[in-house]
Amino acid sequence: MARITAKNAQEILKADLQTLVNDAERLLEHSAALAGDQADELRDKIKLSLDKARASLEDTKESLHERGEAAVTAAEDYVQSNPWQSVGIAAGVGFLIGLLATRR
Template sequence: MASKTAKTAQDILMADFQTLVRDTEKLLEHTATLAGDQADEMRSQIRDSLVRARETLKLTEDSMRQRGEAAVVAAEEYVQTNPWQSIGIAAGVGFLIGLLATRR
């Protein structure tokens, strides 16, 4: 569920940033020819896109933080219920890192 929410938030974020880029490109193209109300409307659209992108980025950040906290809790629970297996896994990973480090 959290993964699906994070993926959706990431998709929304990407779409918002793409919209922001398109709006910015339009603004740059028409800067020389736009004046007055048209320029204000274009700037308003860009501001709205920025606000949406920031909100989506905040949602994504919150989702990632929740997933990280859930992973930490799950790891702590696993280590507490299986301390010897955890020590064995840590020793094995350390051994592999040691092997890789000595090859260089």
């Protein structure tokens, strides 16, 4: 699978969903006038658009999952190689949160 960046995946997903919305609007506008083969053809087109949008959503989900796992791994590696710095950073963040929480 080619690596998809989050921004590219978002753009692809947006385009696919826009196509799906356009096809659905066309179906609603012409549903009363269409009969038989025309209605079936439009339904097939909408089904293809929906399938493409679902595939894009799945690719985006997988990409985000991979990036999340990479971030967790990087954080774990940093903490293991710099334990005292990690403790200091956590203490500092906790102190700042405490200050903000007591300010009213």
